[in-house]
Amino acid sequence: MSADQGRIAKRFAALKAEGRAGLVTFITAGDPEPGTSQAILNGLPEAGADLIELGMPFTDPMADGPAIQASDLRALAAGMTVRRTLELVRGFRAGDAETPIILMGYYNPVHAYGVDRFLADAVEAGVDGLIVVDLPPEEDEELCIPAMKAGVNFVRLATPTTDDRRLPTVLRNTSGFVYYVSIAGITGAASAASTDVASAVGRLKRHTDLPVAVGFGIKTPEQAAEVARVADAAVVGSAIVNRITEGLDAEGRAKPGLVGEVLSFVRTLADGVRAARA
Amino acid sequence: MNRPNTYRSGPDERGHFGIYGGRFVAETLMPLILDVEAAYKAAKADPAFEGEMRTILKQYVGRPNPLYFAERLTEKLGGAKVYFKREELNHTGAHKINNCIGQILLARRMGKKRIIAETGAGQHGVATATVCALFDMPCVIYMGETDIARQQPNVFRMKLLGAEVRAVTSGGKTLKDAMNEGLRDWVTNVSDTFYIIGTAAGPHPYPAMVRDFQSVIGDEVRAQMQELEGRLPDSLVACIGGGSNAIGMFHPFLDDPSVHMIGVEAAGRGIDKGPLDHAASITGGRPGVLHGNRTYLLQDEDGQILEGHSISAGLDYPGVGPEHSWLHDSGRVEYVSATDEEALSAFQICAKTEGIIPALESAHALAEVIKRAPTLPKDHLMVMCLSGRGDKDIFSVAQHLGVSL
Numbered sequence: 001m002s003a004d005q006g007r008i009a010k011r012f013a014a015l016k017a018e019g020r021a022g023l024v025t026f027i028t029a030g031d032p033e034p035g036t037s038q039a040i041l042n043g044l045p046e047a048g049a050d051l052i053e054l055g056m057p058f059t060d061p062m063a064d065g066p067a068i069q070a071s072d073l074r075a076l077a078a079g080m081t082v083r084r085t086l087e088l089v090r091g092f093r094a095g096d097a098e099t100p101i102i103l104m105g106y107y108n109p110v111h112a113y114g115v116d117r118f119l120a121d122a123v124e125a126g127v128d129g130l131i132v133v134d135l136p137p138e139e140d141e142e143l144c145i146p147a148m149k150a151g152v153n154f155v156r157l158a159t160p161t162t163d164d165r166r167l168p169t170v171l172r173n174t175s176g177f178v179y180y181v182s183i184a185g186i187t188g189a190a191s192a193a194s195t196d197v198a199s200a201v202g203r204l205k206r207h208t209d210l211p212v213a214v215g216f217g218i219k220t221p222e223q224a225a226e227v228a229r230v231a232d233a234a235v236v237g238s239a240i241v242n243r244i245t246e247g248l249d250a251e252g253r254a255k256p257g258l259v260g261e262v263l264s265f266v267r268t269l270a271d272g273v274r275a276a277r278a
Numbered sequence: 279m280n281r282p283n284t285y286r287s288g289p290d291e292r293g294h295f296g297i298y299g300g301r302f303v304a305e306t307l308m309p310l311i312l313d314v315e316a317a318y319k320a321a322k323a324d325p326a327f328e329g330e331m332r333t334i335l336k337q338y339v340g341r342p343n344p345l346y347f348a349e350r351l352t353e354k355l356g357g358a359k360v361y362f363k364r365e366e367l368n369h370t371g372a373h374k375i376n377n378c379i380g381q382i383l384l385a386r387r388m389g390k391k392r393i394i395a396e397t398g399a400g401q402h403g404v405a406t407a408t409v410c411a412l413f414d415m416p417c418v419i420y421m422g423e424t425d426i427a428r429q430q431p432n433v434f435r436m437k438l439l440g441a442e443v444r445a446v447t448s449g450g451k452t453l454k455d456a457m458n459e460g461l462r463d464w465v466t467n468v469s470d471t472f473y474i475i476g477t478a479a480g481p482h483p484y485p486a487m488v489r490d491f492q493s494v495i496g497d498e499v500r501a502q503m504q505e506l507e508g509r510l511p512d513s514l515v516a517c518i519g520g521g522s523n524a525i526g527m528f529h530p531f532l533d534d535p536s537v538h539m540i541g542v543e544a545a546g547r548g549i550d551k552g553p554l555d556h557a558a559s560i561t562g563g564r565p566g567v568l569h570g571n572r573t574y575l576l577q578d579e580d581g582q583i584l585e586g587h588s589i590s591a592g593l594d595y596p597g598v599g600p601e602h603s604w605l606h607d608s609g610r611v612e613y614v615s616a617t618d619e620e621a622l623s624a625f626q627i628c629a630k631t632e633g634i635i636p637a638l639e640s641a642h643a644l645a646e647v648i649k650r651a652p653t654l655p656k657d658h659l660m661v662m663c664l665s666g667r668g669d670k671d672i673f674s675v676a677q678h679l680g681v682s683l
Contacts, residue, residue, distance in 0.1 A: 058581075058582065059449065059582045059583045060449070060454065060455075060458055060568060060569075060583050061458075062304070062458050062461045062462065062465075062569070063304040063306070063461075063462075063465060065462075066448070069448060073449075076582060081580045082580060082581070106567075107302060107567045108566045108567045108568060108575075108577065108581040108582075108583070109580055109581035109582065110581070111566055111567050111581060112566060112577065112579070112580060112581025113580075113581065133304050134302040134303055134304060134567065134570075135302065136301060136302075136303060136304075136305055136308045138292060138300075138301050138308070139300055139301065139302060156305070157304070157305045157306075158305065159304075159305050159306040160306075161305075161306050161307075161308075161309045161310065161468055162305060162308075162309065163309065166308075166309055170305065181305070181306065184306050184465060184466060184468050184469075185306075185465055185466040186462050186465060186466060189466065
């Protein structure tokens with residue numbers, strides 16, 4: 001199967017046919033521990049997630065804010081590894097053959113696992129795409145090109161600092177979709193003005209036919225809806241992770257009802273996105 | 279690995295020293311990193327930049343500092359003739375200022391309005407705060423909470439110099455976490471901010487740029503040794519955290535095969551004690567990718583970064599500059615380690631024998647000199663980089679010796 005006919009392309013084609021934008025949800029694999037994380041993951045499509053970003057926990061997530069860093073550390077403390085992250089994906093795929101899963105993280109855990117072995121195991125587990133924050137196009141031989149050959153989409157981030165001169169470099173080996181980071185900053189920070197987002201999406205669309213998803217700083221159903229009016233998908237991460245944090249007791253264990261709370265928040269986001277162009 | 283024709287031509291245009299180095303950063307930073315590279319290339323080619331830097335290094339920093347024959351130590355050790363390169367006599371008391379002068383001049387050329395930096399022991403933070411005062415630029419220093427507690431004098435110095443010191447509470451609250459916060463600040467304030475990285479690590483062009491600014495150490499050693507002894511030194515010894523004083527002293531000599539070079543990492547409580555008991559990335563780690571470059575790292579099986587330990591706050595970084603990784607693999611430089619105990623002992627020997635209180639970082643290099651010099655002939659010329667002075671360390675040393683101040 002080549003990547004351009006994979007689950008990501010099919011899902012965006014279906015969204016286009018429906019005439020609406022998609023909701024991309026982010027959680028960290030294994031947060032707060034693998035069992036709860038699997039339950040949240042498995043419930044996401046039913047709650048309205050169209051695509052799923054699954055964070056591969058890392059000790060030093062330089063581009064993430066405090067919410068996601070804390071979530072990474074919770075998952076690591078619960079014994080999460082690359083291998084167990086892929087097991088979560090396998091567990092999800094047992095009940096869902098269609099919703100795309102994109103692993104998002106930093107390069108060192110993949111590097112330590114071994115690129116070829118990682119790609120083979122990721123394909124086998126049912127991973128559709130990768131976002132690796134600290135691999136810019138200048139380092140494409142590391143993972144991007146091997147991933148394309150293995151049939152895994154390599155989704156690139158474009159940012160407000162990616163000017164027209166640089167954009168073709170960034171888009172050259174990008175596949176699946178383009179993730180537009182709407183602010184220069186870390187995850188969970190302030191949100192961008194919607195007019196800025198609209199013009200940025202317009203600029204990207206002049207350079208690529210790939211779908212454009214927009215993220216960073218989207219915290220509410222209203223903000224998700226605003227983005228859904230101008231982009232092909234809205235990405236929500238820190239706000240969902242914050243719901244997980246709120247659902248923990250003083251010892252950091254999941255309180256009863258955590259999974260339901262997180263999924264009902266996702267449902268409000270999905271409602272926002274679905275109503276955006278109605 | 280085949281022996282290259284020269285060890286001094288790296289990195290290549292994409293910032294690689296062999297398989298090490300590179301530019302592993304988020305896209306938000308990439309355009310800025312490319313700007314820094316272009317600006318540095320232009321500055322290097324501009325004699326006015328070099329001239330301004332030399333003037334400041336001479337009149338403000340006090341360079342050249344002496345190459346000092348440590349006669350009493352030499353007698354005590356009974357072997358090699360030991361020289362100290364006196365970087366601790368620089369203004370601010372360490373080699374860090376050499377690099378800060380270069381980078382702030384570059385920041386000004388680029389029209390940047392705000393400076394950020396990370397610091398471990400506080401020497402780089404003090405040096406950065408100093409150049410920011412000198413050039414009237416606002417300065418934010420990121421420092422781990424653990425390091426703030428053990429380096430109070432330097433924290434106060436930075437504040438006196440007008441810098442804002444931001445405590446970092448994530449992770450192990452030391453240098454690595456301070457660097458993460460520095461990168462987060464930079465991603466957020468990308469248009470007006472320049473990040474003065476303190477060691478010869480990070481994304482290209484930083485490892486090469488910091489090395490170039492620190493190479494004044496080795497250039498001076500070469501000229502001074504020629505004057506004092508009429509020849510090249512036989513061996514060079516320097517401590518390695520990120521490795522900026524070491525690469526600065528080594529680089530000018532890399533193509534002189536008669537000069538043996540030894541980098542000394544921090545073995546903490548002992549490398550064999552366990553992965554959390556030392557900070558020796560080369561001796562006790564393996565290659566990985568962190569903070570913009572591929573290099574030797576302290577990491578677990580799953581690629582998670584480990585918190586190093588050293589008595590010296592300036593050495594407990596879990597990585598090392600990429601050029602050192604390459605020099606290790608190619609065999610050109612020998613990398614060894616010294617424990618907390620060995621460094622503490624060397625610290626006291628230096629004070630009593632030479633009347634110099636060295637930084638705990640430099641005491642690691644001295645520990646290797648103390649081991650090695652007695653085994654060498656009396657005409658062997660050994661140069662140790664005395665990279666910093668130890669005033670900042672007297673409180674933690676007192677604590678380790680069971681003395682309350």
